[in-house]
Amino acid sequence: MSTPRPWAGIGDALARVGAHGLFLLQILAALPASLRHYRETVRQIWFTGAMSLVIIMTCGLFVGMVLGLQLYYVLSIFGGTAALGTVVSLSLYRELGPVVTALLFAGRAGTSITAEIGLMRATDQLAAMEMMAVDPLAYVAAPRFIAGVVAMPLLACVFNALGIFGAHLVGVSWLGLDNGTFWSNMTSSVDVWKDVVNGVWKSVVFGAVVALIAVFQGYTTAPTSEGVAYATTRTVVFSSIVVLAVDFVMTAFLM
Amino acid sequence: MAQRRSYQIGSGLFILLGFAALAYLATQTTSIANFSQGPSYLLKARFTNVGQLKLRAPVKIAGVRIGSVESIEVDPQRLDAKVTLSVDRRFRDIPDDSSAAIFTSGLLGDQYIGIQPGGSPDMFKDGDEFVLTQSSMQLEDLIGKFLVNGSPASKPAANDEPAAQAQPASPPKKS
Amino acid sequence: MPGPEPIAEPTRDVLVQVRGLRTVLGRKTIFDGIELDIPRGKVTAVMGPSGCGKTTLLRHLTGQRAADAGSIRIDGAEVTRLSRQALFDLRERIGYLFQNSALLTDYDVFENVAFPLRQHLKLPEEIVRNIVLTKLEAVGLRGAAGLMPAELSGGMMRRVALARAIIRDPMLILYDEPFVGLDPIALNQVLRLIRTLNDTLGVTSVLVAHEFSAVARVADLVYLLAGGKIVAHGPPQQLREDPSPWTRQFFGGEADGPVPFQYPARDYATDLGFAQVAR
Numbered sequence: 001m002s003t004p005r006p007w008a009g010i011g012d013a014l015a016r017v018g019a020h021g022l023f024l025l026q027i028l029a030a031l032p033a034s035l036r037h038y039r040e041t042v043r044q045i046w047f048t049g050a051m052s053l054v055i056i057m058t059c060g061l062f063v064g065m066v067l068g069l070q071l072y073y074v075l076s077i078f079g080g081t082a083a084l085g086t087v088v089s090l091s092l093y094r095e096l097g098p099v100v101t102a103l104l105f106a107g108r109a110g111t112s113i114t115a116e117i118g119l120m121r122a123t124d125q126l127a128a129m130e131m132m133a134v135d136p137l138a139y140v141a142a143p144r145f146i147a148g149v150v151a152m153p154l155l156a157c158v159f160n161a162l163g164i165f166g167a168h169l170v171g172v173s174w175l176g177l178d179n180g181t182f183w184s185n186m187t188s189s190v191d192v193w194k195d196v197v198n199g200v201w202k203s204v205v206f207g208a209v210v211a212l213i214a215v216f217q218g219y220t221t222a223p224t225s226e227g228v229a230y231a232t233t234r235t236v237v238f239s240s241i242v243v244l245a246v247d248f249v250m251t252a253f254l255m
Numbered sequence: 256m257a258q259r260r261s262y263q264i265g266s267g268l269f270i271l272l273g274f275a276a277l278a279y280l281a282t283q284t285t286s287i288a289n290f291s292q293g294p295s296y297l298l299k300a301r302f303t304n305v306g307q308l309k310l311r312a313p314v315k316i317a318g319v320r321i322g323s324v325e326s327i328e329v330d331p332q333r334l335d336a337k338v339t340l341s342v343d344r345r346f347r348d349i350p351d352d353s354s355a356a357i358f359t360s361g362l363l364g365d366q367y368i369g370i371q372p373g374g375s376p377d378m379f380k381d382g383d384e385f386v387l388t389q390s391s392m393q394l395e396d397l398i399g400k401f402l403v404n405g406s407p408a409s410k411p412a413a414n415d416e417p418a419a420q421a422q423p424a425s426p427p428k429k430s
Numbered sequence: 431m432p433g434p435e436p437i438a439e440p441t442r443d444v445l446v447q448v449r450g451l452r453t454v455l456g457r458k459t460i461f462d463g464i465e466l467d468i469p470r471g472k473v474t475a476v477m478g479p480s481g482c483g484k485t486t487l488l489r490h491l492t493g494q495r496a497a498d499a500g501s502i503r504i505d506g507a508e509v510t511r512l513s514r515q516a517l518f519d520l521r522e523r524i525g526y527l528f529q530n531s532a533l534l535t536d537y538d539v540f541e542n543v544a545f546p547l548r549q550h551l552k553l554p555e556e557i558v559r560n561i562v563l564t565k566l567e568a569v570g571l572r573g574a575a576g577l578m579p580a581e582l583s584g585g586m587m588r589r590v591a592l593a594r595a596i597i598r599d600p601m602l603i604l605y606d607e608p609f610v611g612l613d614p615i616a617l618n619q620v621l622r623l624i625r626t627l628n629d630t631l632g633v634t635s636v637l638v639a640h641e642f643s644a645v646a647r648v649a650d651l652v653y654l655l656a657g658g659k660i661v662a663h664g665p666p667q668q669l670r671e672d673p674s675p676w677t678r679q680f681f682g683g684e685a686d687g688p689v690p691f692q693y694p695a696r697d698y699a700t701d702l703g704f705a706q707v708a709r
Contacts, residue, residue: 039263042262042263042266043262043266045266045269045270046262046265046266046269049266049269049270049273050265050266050268050269053269053272082360089284093280150270151269151273153273153277154269154270154272154273154274154276154277155273157273157274157276157277157280158272158273158276160276160280161276161279161280164280164284183284184320185360185365186284187283187284187285187286188286188312188313188360188365188367189286189365190284190285190286191285191286191311192281192285192286192287195285196277196280196281196284196285197281200277
């Protein structure tokens with residue numbers, strides 16, 4: 001047994017980051033070729049985006065309702081329940097919408113991307129494409145990457161809209177907040193560019209991060225059922241960590 | 256092939272839904288919703304301190320929104336804040352001796368400009384400036400005053416603006 | 431019986447020519463100077479015990495794996511030095527049958543067979559349909575066009591994969607272990623297909639396998655691979671009677687011989703600890 005050296009772990013982590021970076025370059029290089037497979041991209045937008053709608057909408061509604069309840073309670077201590085709409089919408093647009101959507105997206109779409117590509121690797125489907133002179137980077141990897149980048153911000157917007165609806169339901173319909181106050185306070189303090197659009201940018205980046213990790217893990221999986229299982233787990237773990245870390249960095253620079 | 260077609264339609268619907276959500280968020284829940292659609296005219300007001308007033312903050316009369324803050328800039332000569340207000344054309348008949356003040360909506364809310372109508376027979380025209388303005392009420396100043404028994408003289412000298420006092424601004428300047 | 435070295439000079443009749451192929455995987459030498467000539471229009475089998483690198487050899491031929499040394503020429507092109515694009519152009523003329531068929535699980539049988547056509551040619555739907563159904567008819571699965579790969583048996587999957595491999599009328603078809611896991615009926619079907627496709631389409635077939643009885647029924651020429659070298663080659667009948675220990679062990683199915691039963695290991699007694707007691 002050799003004694004573990006601290007820098008060995010750092011080297012591994014660096015190598016991993018580097019491998020993802022190189023893979024991203026490969027995908028970007030394959031983008032022009034993948035334009036020929038736009039149908040496949042559309043299909044992937046369906047699988048990653050539209051198929052995630054139910055979970056995203058349900059979770060958005062509940063997150064909004066919980067926010068409504070919790071913040072109503074907190075704000076009522078300060079006599080500021082009028083600000084409920086503002087606080088809910090700002091926390092959704094700037095933070096919770098992109099982040100929670102990205103985590104759900106990693107769990108719902110990321111894992112299925114990894115498992116699908118991993119199985120394609122394990123059953124030689126990727127090698128078969130190579131043999132049929134079809135570049136799997138352009139046919140398999142790039143369309144899923146694009147789909148992630150396209151679908152994520154749209155899902156985050158749907159999540160936010162449902163969140164606002166949920167908070168409105170709780171705050172206005174149940175707790176008796178004035179409807180006009182709810183909306184006018186929100187509209188007077190939420191800014192399109194600083195709040196909504198910055199949130200969209202975040203989710204674009206998160207979509208790229210999750211899709212890259214998911215495709216990479218599937219593409220480089222050990223071609224066994226065990227390897228696919230590990231790769232799927234790693235997709236969720238890595239994308240959660242990276243999304244939250246990138247979120248911190250982006251918040252520091254954007255806001 | 257029919258399979259492919261249904262994917263395309265589904266993806267199209269999904270993208271449409273996403274953009275609809277984005278459009279809804281951007282237009283209905285943000286300050287864009289407050290942009291007056293109709294034509295507007297500009298008024299100017301000078302404040303020694305605008306506090307937390309932001310661009311596109313509401314301009315209200317009697318608590319009702321009639322316009323928004325168009326720009327906030329510092330006058331390099333007089334070293335005060337020159338705020339331009341964009342007011343809806345429908346509210347053209349504002350007497351020219353009305354006063355403008357910066358208020359805070361609620362204890363923690365955002366700031367807005369409230370206009371107190373005066374009694375002059377003449378009305379504001381495009382580009383006119385308010386004679387009477389009242390700066391933002393600084394919470395710190397208020398607390399400071401209470402802490403030192405309400406004596407404004409013992410405040411720190413850095414901010415010596417009597418907060419809640421109407422002050423005459425410069426003579427009205429027609430531009 | 432000629433050894434591995436003296437093989438016929440390259441002629442117009444040789445489609446694939448391998449010279450001095452060396453591959454090292456980790457510390458194990460897989461190939462140590464392989465020399466192969468695959469004649470045009472014939473069925474050539476490469477046989478050898480499991481783990482001797484038969485599949486790796488096919489991957490070298492198609493440029494999926496780079497060799498450490500040596501030259502591979504297919505139809506005059508040096509595979510080891512082709513650019514990625516040139517390699518793809520070459521692969522469009524090669525059909526490859528994977529051991530596990532490697533059908534695309536997302537698509538039904540029809541779309542699987544049509545895949546290479548759709549990817550490389552812009553053909554009217556009607557023509558695609560005709561070509562695909564012709565090839566499916568050739569493998570006897572025209573009626574299964576609408577099934578998904580998951581609904582097929584192993585033998586049917588292999589026949590679909592075969593239809594996909596011949597869809598572009600390749601000059602060369604590579605079969606990776608086409609007989610593994612087939613029942614006798616499916617085995618006979620695949621054997622007949624390999625033979626008829628080879629004779630009717632005029633392609634060159636290379637198959638990698640270890641079942642001599644099956645290979646003997648279809649191959650014109652057999653190469654026997656063991657210990658990283660070609661240890662024998664010739665028509666199947668000739669190899670059956672060949673006296674060399676390699677052929678005797680392989681075709682006789684003896685457990686021990688030049689291919690050792692024991693994996694290389696330390697001295698048995700030392701491993702068990704007896705050597706120390708003896709001291």
